[in-house]
Amino acid sequence: MPEFTVRRLGPGDAAALAWVARDETDFTGEEPTPPLTDADARAYLGDPHVWHWHAEDAAGRPVGFLMAYVHRNRHGGARHVMFEEIGVRESWRRRGVGRALVAALHDRMRREGIALVWVLADNGGAQAFYEATGYAVTDRQGVMLEREV
Numbered sequence: 001m002p003e004f005t006v007r008r009l010g011p012g013d014a015a016a017l018a019w020v021a022r023d024e025t026d027f028t029g030e031e032p033t034p035p036l037t038d039a040d041a042r043a044y045l046g047d048p049h050v051w052h053w054h055a056e057d058a059a060g061r062p063v064g065f066l067m068a069y070v071h072r073n074r075h076g077g078a079r080h081v082m083f084e085e086i087g088v089r090e091s092w093r094r095r096g097v098g099r100a101l102v103a104a105l106h107d108r109m110r111r112e113g114i115a116l117v118w119v120l121a122d123n124g125g126a127q128a129f130y131e132a133t134g135y136a137v138t139d140r141q142g143v144m145l146e147r148e149v
Helices: 014-022 024-028 038-046 097-112 124-132
Strands: 004-008 050-057 062-072 079-088 117-119
Touching: 004 097, 014 024, 014 038, 014 050, 014 062, 024 079, 038 050, 050 097, 062 097, 079 097, 097 117
Parallel strands: 079 117
Antiparallel strands: 004 050, 050 062, 062 079
16 A cells, blocks of 8 residues: 555645645745635635645645646647646655656646646756656746736
């Protein structure tokens, strides 16, 4: 029996999102963030364009997560996926959790007939992981900008 299982979260899984938010540092090294309200979590997890998976241990505790967005295109392929974020608990790294989560994303893409996925890497470790799972650096490099409105 595997040490963990992977499942896609649904609208009733707000508690799982809150658990990851509370333990953010263990998953991503970032400071904990306030969890979504129950209503916002249901909307997030109920949105068909949001794909969010958890890897869970035998007791149902999250040991990893992956979230991605499905985007519609104005030309070319009808849709593509933006692989937004992945996190694995420190003690669960190098045990296949990240690869299993990426495999779940790719399986879903195949079932949906979506061929293209892209991800931004913000450090060398992330880039090495993505390349190990088949991603390649493209010549389309940009600068990410943001603004609060």
